[in-house]
Amino acid sequence: MRQRIALFSLLVPDYDAGIAFYCGKLGFDLVEDVALDADKRWVVVRPKGAGESGLLLAVADGERQQQAIGNQMGGRVGFFLHTDDFDRDHASFAAAGVRFLETPRDEPYGKVAVFEDAFGNRWDLLEPRA
Template identity: 65%
Template sequence: MKQIIGAITLVVPDYDAAIAFYVGKLGFDLIEDTRLTDTKRWVLVAPKGSTESRLLLAQADGKAQEAAIGNQAGGRVFLFLNTDDFDRDHAAMSASGVEFLEEPRSESYGKVAVFRDPFGNQWDLIQHV
């Protein structure tokens, strides 16, 4: 038996702002953008080369969801972007204006740096050894 996590919901304030960041600045692929109702869309993005995991960008609906934006992991790093070339991706992300919260560092498990998306979510950019 094989199971995978196909998508993780990421609550965002606005679909188009989220697409602009994830596709425009991080270089993710826009997998799908389907209008479901006048206010809801099914928006899936994925890092280049990713074949199984996706982010479902979900525009907040109501105060409770708005309060969760940027804090879905309670202030911890929420998502981990694995790369096969840390230096290439760190340079490209920095050049496109991605906010890194620290300088790159080497750990026993690999090279890593924490960055933040414009909505407050913390990510690790990581190249495992």
């Protein structure tokens, strides 16, 4: 048996704002953008070279979901973006205005720095050790 996590839903205030951040600033690919009805879209973004997994951008529906935007993990790092070149991506993200919460650091598992997406979710940019 083979299983995998294909998508992870991420609450955003607006589809286009999500696309602008993930595709415009982080360089993700826009995999799907399909209108489901007048208000709802199926929007999937994926890091370049990610292959199978991606984020399903979901516009918050109702007050409870709106309050969760940017805090889906309760303030913890909830997303881990692996890279084959930390310095390249860190410089690119910083130049695009991505907010890093710390300076890069070397850990036993790799080079890492925490950043926030445009909505307040915390991410690790991580180049794992070989």
